Amino acid sequence: MKKFRNQFLIFLAVLGPGLITANVDNDAGGILTYSQAGARWGYLPLWTLIPITVLLIVTQEMCSRMGAVTGKGLSDLIREEFGLRTTFFMMAALVIANFTNIIAEFSGIAISLELFGISRYVSVPICAVAVWWLVVKGNYRSVEKVFLLACTLYVTYIISGVLVRPDWKQALIYSVKPSLAFDTPYLYMLIGMVGTSIAPWMQFYLQSAVVEKGITAKEYVQSRLEVIIGCIMTDVVAFFIIVACAGTIWKFKPRDIETAADAALALKPFGQWAWFLFSAGLFNASFFAACILPLSTVYTVCEGMGFESGINRRFNEAKVFYWLYTVLLVTGAAVILTPGFSLIWMTLFSQAINGVLLPFVLIYMMRLVNNKRLMKEWTNSTLYNAITWLSVILMIGLTVALIAISFKDLWS
Amino acid sequence: MVLPGRFARPRYGTGRYSMLDFLYLTELFGLTVYDLKGRRLGVVRDAAIVPLVDPVRVDRFLVGGGWSWLTVRHDQVSRLDLTGIWLKDEQLTPYHSDEYMLRLMRDLLDQQIIDSHGRKVVRVTDVTFEILHQTDGDVLQVLDIDVGMRSILRRLAQGVLPRPWIRRLQTRIPHNSIRWEFVNILEPDPQRRLRLNISTRRLENMHPADLADLVEELSPEDRGAIFASMDSEAAAETLTEVDPDIQSSILESLDTEKAADIVEEMEPHEAADVLSELEAETSEEILEEMEPEPKTEVEELLEFEEDEAGGMMNTHYVALPETATVTDAMTAVAGEEELLETLNTIFLVDSEERLSATVPLARLFRASGITPLKDLAADTLIKVHDGEDEDRITELFDKYNLLALPVVDEDGKLSGVITADEIISVLRQK
Numbered sequence: 001m002k003k004f005r006n007q008f009l010i011f012l013a014v015l016g017p018g019l020i021t022a023n024v025d026n027d028a029g030g031i032l033t034y035s036q037a038g039a040r041w042g043y044l045p046l047w048t049l050i051p052i053t054v055l056l057i058v059t060q061e062m063c064s065r066m067g068a069v070t071g072k073g074l075s076d077l078i079r080e081e082f083g084l085r086t087t088f089f090m091m092a093a094l095v096i097a098n099f100t101n102i103i104a105e106f107s108g109i110a111i112s113l114e115l116f117g118i119s120r121y122v123s124v125p126i127c128a129v130a131v132w133w134l135v136v137k138g139n140y141r142s143v144e145k146v147f148l149l150a151c152t153l154y155v156t157y158i159i160s161g162v163l164v165r166p167d168w169k170q171a172l173i174y175s176v177k178p179s180l181a182f183d184t185p186y187l188y189m190l191i192g193m194v195g196t197s198i199a200p201w202m203q204f205y206l207q208s209a210v211v212e213k214g215i216t217a218k219e220y221v222q223s224r225l226e227v228i229i230g231c232i233m234t235d236v237v238a239f240f241i242i243v244a245c246a247g248t249i250w251k252f253k254p255r256d257i258e259t260a261a262d263a264a265l266a267l268k269p270f271g272q273w274a275w276f277l278f279s280a281g282l283f284n285a286s287f288f289a290a291c292i293l294p295l296s297t298v299y300t301v302c303e304g305m306g307f308e309s310g311i312n313r314r315f316n317e318a319k320v321f322y323w324l325y326t327v328l329l330v331t332g333a334a335v336i337l338t339p340g341f342s343l344i345w346m347t348l349f350s351q352a353i354n355g356v357l358l359p360f361v362l363i364y365m366m367r368l369v370n371n372k373r374l375m376k377e378w379t380n381s382t383l384y385n386a387i388t389w390l391s392v393i394l395m396i397g398l399t400v401a402l403i404a405i406s407f408k409d410l411w412s
Numbered sequence: 413m414v415l416p417g418r419f420a421r422p423r424y425g426t427g428r429y430s431m432l433d434f435l436y437l438t439e440l441f442g443l444t445v446y447d448l449k450g451r452r453l454g455v456v457r458d459a460a461i462v463p464l465v466d467p468v469r470v471d472r473f474l475v476g477g478g479w480s481w482l483t484v485r486h487d488q489v490s491r492l493d494l495t496g497i498w499l500k501d502e503q504l505t506p507y508h509s510d511e512y513m514l515r516l517m518r519d520l521l522d523q524q525i526i527d528s529h530g531r532k533v534v535r536v537t538d539v540t541f542e543i544l545h546q547t548d549g550d551v552l553q554v555l556d557i558d559v560g561m562r563s564i565l566r567r568l569a570q571g572v573l574p575r576p577w578i579r580r581l582q583t584r585i586p587h588n589s590i591r592w593e594f595v596n597i598l599e600p601d602p603q604r605r606l607r608l609n610i611s612t613r614r615l616e617n618m619h620p621a622d623l624a625d626l627v628e629e630l631s632p633e634d635r636g637a638i639f640a641s642m643d644s645e646a647a648a649e650t651l652t653e654v655d656p657d658i659q660s661s662i663l664e665s666l667d668t669e670k671a672a673d674i675v676e677e678m679e680p681h682e683a684a685d686v687l688s689e690l691e692a693e694t695s696e697e698i699l700e701e702m703e704p705e706p707k708t709e710v711e712e713l714l715e716f717e718e719d720e721a722g723g724m725m726n727t728h729y730v731a732l733p734e735t736a737t738v739t740d741a742m743t744a745v746a747g748e749e750e751l752l753e754t755l756n757t758i759f760l761v762d763s764e765e766r767l768s769a770t771v772p773l774a775r776l777f778r779a780s781g782i783t784p785l786k787d788l789a790a791d792t793l794i795k796v797h798d799g800e801d802e803d804r805i806t807e808l809f810d811k812y813n814l815l816a817l818p819v820v821d822e823d824g825k826l827s828g829v830i831t832a833d834e835i836i837s838v839l840r841q842k
Contacts, residue, residue, distance in 0.1 A: 071631030080522050084537060084567040214657045216632055218664075306535030306559055 016144050017209035018064060018223065020292070021202050022056070022230030023151040026237050027289035028108025028260065029101065029347065031282055033196040034238050035263035037189050038245025040256055043167070043174040046242060048190055049235045050175070052197045056231040058391050059362065062369045062380070063203045064227050067210030068220040069378045074207040074361075075304030077368050087304045090364075093357045095324075098201050098297040100350035102332035105293060107343050108286025110336050111261045115279040121337060128333040131291050132326075143291075150288040154237045156281035161240030163274040164267060166247025175239070184405075191402040192351065197234070198395060200357045203365060205296040208303070217378065244278065258344065294328040345410065352406035355399040362392045435494065435552065437516055437539035438563075438570040438578075444496040445475050445484065453477055453504075456497065460513035461554065463609040468592060470541065470552040473497065474507050474515070481507035492543055492550040494575050500549060511607045516554075520597070524630070525557060528614040529594035531622045533629045537563035540589060557595050560588030600633040605641060612638060616646040624653035627662075636665035639674070648677030651686070660689040663698070672701030680706065681726045681828070684713035713828075721805060722798035724838070725819040725828030731759040732785060734768055739781040741771070754833070757816040759826055760785055766824040767795055770816075795820050798827055802838060809835050 037045040063074060070077060079087040109127050110120035134143060181187075206227070215223045249255065249266045257263055260282050267274040298321055302309030308318040315322050335341060366388065370379050380388060437459070445453045454477030462471040473484040482504040490500035514520065520536050527534055538558040544551045558566075562585040569578045596615055599605045615623055615638065627635050627650065639647050639662055651659055651674060663671045663686060675683045675698055687695040687710065699707055709727055716722030728751055730744055741758055748755070758776075760769040769789035779788055795818045796805060808817060809832065817830045 071633065076524075079535065083522055084564065085570075088564070088568060214661065216661055305564065306537060308532070 016148065016226075017067075017206055017213055017215070018060065018227035018230040019151050019233070020144070020147050020230075021060065021206040021209065022227070022234040023154055023237075023285075024205075024289045024292045025056075025197060025199065025202060025234050026154065026285055027101070027105055027293075028111075028282065028286040029104045029350065030196045030238070031108070031241060031285055032260045032347070033189075033192050034241040035245045035260050036257055037193060038242035039249040039263060039266070040254055041186065041189060042246040042250035042254065043170045043243070044179055044186075045189060045193060046171060046174045046239065047176060047178045048193055049239055049242075052194055052238075053231055053235045055194070055391050055395065056197055056234065057228050058388050059198055059203060059365070059395075060206055060227045060231055061224055062365055062388065063207040064210045064215075064223055065220065065378060066365075066369055066375070067207040068215045068223055069217050069376070070374050071211055071216070073211055073300070073303050074204045074365070074368075075300045077374070078364055079304050079306070081368060081371070081374075082364065084305075086364075090357070090360060091301045091304050093353065093360075094200060094204070095297060095301060095328075097199075097350070097353045097357050098293055099328060099332065100346060100353060101199070101201065102290065102293050102297075102328055103335050103346055104343075104350060105286045105290040106333050106336040107346075108260065108282055109290065111259055112264075112279050112283035112286060115261055115264055115275075124333050124336050127287060127290065128329055131287070131294070132329060134291060135295050135325075147288065147291070150284055151233075153284045154233070154281065156277040156284070157237050157244070158240045160267065160274040160277040160281070161244040161247075163277070164244050164247045164270040166243045167251075171239075171243050171246070187401070188405050191398050191405070193238075194395070194398050195351055195355055195358075195402050197238075198358065199354050200361045201293065201296060201300075203361055204300040205292065208296070208299055220378075244274070290332075294325055294332070297328060298325045348406045348409050352403050352410065355403040355406065358399050359392075359396040362395060366392060433543050434555070435492070435541045435543055436558070436563075436566060437521065437541070438566045439494060439575050440473075440541070440552075441517060442571060445473070446496055446498050447502045448499060450498075453499075453502075454482065457481060458515050458517040459552070460510075460515045462512050463514055464512060464607070467609070468553045468555075470516075470554070472513065475504070483507045486551055487549065489551070490549045492552065511604065514597070514608050520557075524598055524634075525590075526596040526598065526615065526626055527557075527590045527594055528596055528618055530590060531618065531626065533626050534559045534590065538566055554592045556589035556591055558587070558589045561585045562587045598630065598634045598637070600637045602637065602640060605637065610641075612642045612646075616643055620646070620649035621653045623650045624655075628655055628658055632661055632665060635662050640666055640670055644670075644673040645677045647674045652678055652682045656685070656689060659686050663690060664694055668697050668701050671698045675710070676702050676706045679726055679728065680709040681713055681724070681834075683710045684716075684723070685718060688714060688718060716798060719802040720798065721796045721800040721819045721830060722827070724802065724805065724834050725798070725830050726834070727828045729757075729759060729818075729826075729829045730755065731761050731765075731826055734760050734762055734786055736760070736785050737781065738776050738779045738783050738785065738788075741776055741785055742781075745773075754831065757818075757829070758785065759818055759829075760789065761826055764823075765826060767793070767818055767820050767826040769793055770818060794818075796830075797822070805830060806835055806839060 066074065066077065075087065075091065078090060106124055106128070110124050113123040114120060134146070210223065244267065245263050248270055249257065249263065264275055264279045264282065267278050299309055301324060302318070302321050307320040309321045310318065313321065369375060370385065372379055440456055440459055443456045445456060447453050454475040456473050457476040458474040459470045460472045460474065461467070461469065465471060469486060471486050475482045475484055483506070484497070484499065484504060488499050488501040488504070489497055491498040516539055520539065522536060524533055524535050536557050536559070539554060540556040540558055541552040542555045544553055562582050565582050565585060566578055569581065573581070594614070597608070597610055599608060599610055627638060630638070635658070639651070642650070651662065654662065663675070666674070675687065678686070683706070687698065690698070699711065702710070713722065713727065730748060730751065732740060732744055745752070745755065756773050758771040758773060759767060760771065762768050769786060770793060771785050771788050772790060775788040794808060794812055794814065796808065798819050798821055805817065808814060815832050818826055819828045819830060821827045
């Protein structure tokens with residue numbers, strides 16, 4: 001019993017990186033993708049969640065392991081092992097990809113608060129300042145607690161999913177019954193779901209967060225458990241979002257929705273609470289991700305390129321750090337306020353650029369995690385390697401398909 | 413032409429003059445090597461320093477020709493510039509990995525180093541060499557480690573644009589370099605540290621608080637290596653300043669004997685704080701290895717909780733009998749070299765070692781040698797019991813503007829003192 005208590009205490013001490021990363025994964029873009037899937041296809045897409053969870057666990061586990069064993073971030077390792085030029089191009093792509101994600105988060109903020117009647121010209125600037133303030137003025141330990149609190153707020157999706165009284169029998173059957181149809185929109189939806197679940201930034205963020213938290217190989221077992229729980233939580237939330245949309249929109253008239261707000265509004269006839277919780281959840285998710293993404297981006301870039309970084313530095317000591325952070329945040333927010341801005345185009349572009357980057361990140365990760373000099377006895381076992389390579393190849397196949405479709409749509 | 417001395421730094425990279433006397437590692441990589449007849453032998457793949465022989469001179473060039481790499485020794489080079497390397501001796505040996513070599517491309521480029529002058533951890537983007545034209549041939553010496561935008565441009569353009577073009581392009585960007593003598597290489601393997609002659613001397617000269625900040629930025633392996641090779645006293649001072657979470661992981665990574673040596677050198681209450689963060693087993697092992705005297709002191713302090721007076725107090729203080737005079741105090745203080753920097757209060761105890769008065773140190777300056785200390789004592793005696801909690805103690809410091817607060821046990825015997833710097837740390841951690 002004492003042993004269990006100790007284990008549990010260590011688990012609490014390592015709590016943070018895995019849960020936060022996994023939950024930020026269900027950001028504005030994720031919620032939109034799941035809502036679209038449920039609205040158009042009903043319970044059909046649910047079977048993908050189990051394989052997605054496995055893929056997510058496999059990739060996230062490797063990152064947290066690398067962080068715990070080497071004590072270095074992913075961009076540090078890429079720089080040390082593959083040189084500056086590789087790092088530079090990777091960081092450039094990451095900045096663009098994350099910038100599109102940041103825009104998506106601000107659009108999530110704008111849309112969710114507009115549901116409550118607050119104009120985006122009020123909400124977006126206020127939230128941008130709030131994000132800046134929280135990150136620059138807060139210290140990481142207290143901010144992490146706020147983030148962990150935000151993680152628990154995802155429960156709103158579970159409640160709103162229950163409130164709309166979906167068909168649970170169908171939901172359970174389709175969760176385990178794969179259904180493949182060679183229909184372009186259906187395939188596109190499937191790829192979109194995988195793409196939104198496993199994004200390049202997560203690998204960088206998680207590994208840095210594990211290092212920052214000071215988790216070492218000794219506490220790794222508990223840290224891995226946390227990562228796995230986080231990944232499962234992500235997909236449980238995804239399940240309820242899909243179910244909520246399936247039980248409402250799809251049940252009456254399957255259709256394509258364009259924003260997460262459409263989904264929220266469709267819940268209205270099923271009670272004020274379902275609608276309220278869905279919208280509040282969207283705001284929570286968007287704001288949460290808007291806090292994490294810009295900061296994670298600048299940390300990753302500065303580490304990899306060797307610029308001074310950290311909010312404990314003065315502006316003059318870490319110019320690149322502060323400038324990049326401010327530019328990402330301010331332009332990300334400003335884009336949303338630009339009249340005539342096409343969110344759909346942005347979403348497609350975002351998926352494409354994330355898709356281009358992901359295979360590279362995964363391949364470099366595989367090479368690093370199997371490097372004996374870095375990982376010592378912590379490299380992948382043969383079986384694990386077989387599973388991960390298979391997942392990586394699957395991911396690459398899917399993302400290549402996604403990029404192809406996204407580009408086709410972008411220029412059509 | 414007058415050669416610039418190694419420490420008189422010309423503004424290289426800005427004029428024609430620089431084109432001849434400086435070379436970057438990005439330029440050296442891929443530079444063609446020619447034999448006596450001017451035939452192409454291969455291109456430079458790496459360059460190595462042998463720090464035990466000479467800490468700045470490039471000792472060998474590793475040249476990739478057909479299948480394998482060849483080694484060109486520094487004394488086989490006749491001429492070296494931006495366009496190539498010309499040999500005067502072509503008896504080249506195949507390259508064998510050598511533990512004594514610091515290979516610049518492999519071991520230095522893109523790795524982290526500590527800049528002990530700028531007190532930063534930085535990543536090496538490029539290396540600047542100086543070309544010394546000696547009578548028997550050109551020699552390369554490492555001058556700077558380059559970081560920042562200018563060197564990033566060189567790396568990105570390397571191999572894409574011709575070398576002279578890159579030089580012209582970069583002049584607009586300010587350069588950012590660290591002199592080689594301030595560079596501290598990180599190497600976790602202790603044997604290789606010895607072979608590469610890596611010392612922590614320059615790090616030990618830094619302020620412990622600065623070094624602690626740097627150490628926090630490093631990977632656990634590198635931290636362990638630095639503490640393992642540092643002098644125990646300097647290591648103890650630095651460890652005291654390191655973030656508590658990291659402290660314990662550092663001690664755990666060291667072998668028990670070294671850990672015990674470091675803990676012995678720490679202030680007992682700091683040592684107790686660190687040991688209480690460790691797993692019981694590890695801290696027992698470390699205590700076992702310690703000398704009896706510091707061991708008992710630390711063990712006594714370990715009995716207290718961290719947030720009560722006993723856990724916050726320091727057991728280094730000056731206590732004298734009630735009958736002592738100013739001269740006695742002077743003698744006692746003179747024997748406490750280490751305390752002198754922070755000492756501000758002298759305690760008076762009765763024959764039973766019970767605390768009876770406190771004497772502010774500054775009052776001694778105005779008194780003659782024969783004045784009894786009792787006459788100089790503060791009017792009110794403010795003290796706490798060793799079980800008093802943190803909040804109450806900080807309150808007392810604030811209320812009475814204290815610099816030091818004596819702690820007594822249940823019999824009223826003096827057991828330690830809490831100093832203002834401990835209070836500052838406590839408040840900052842909140």
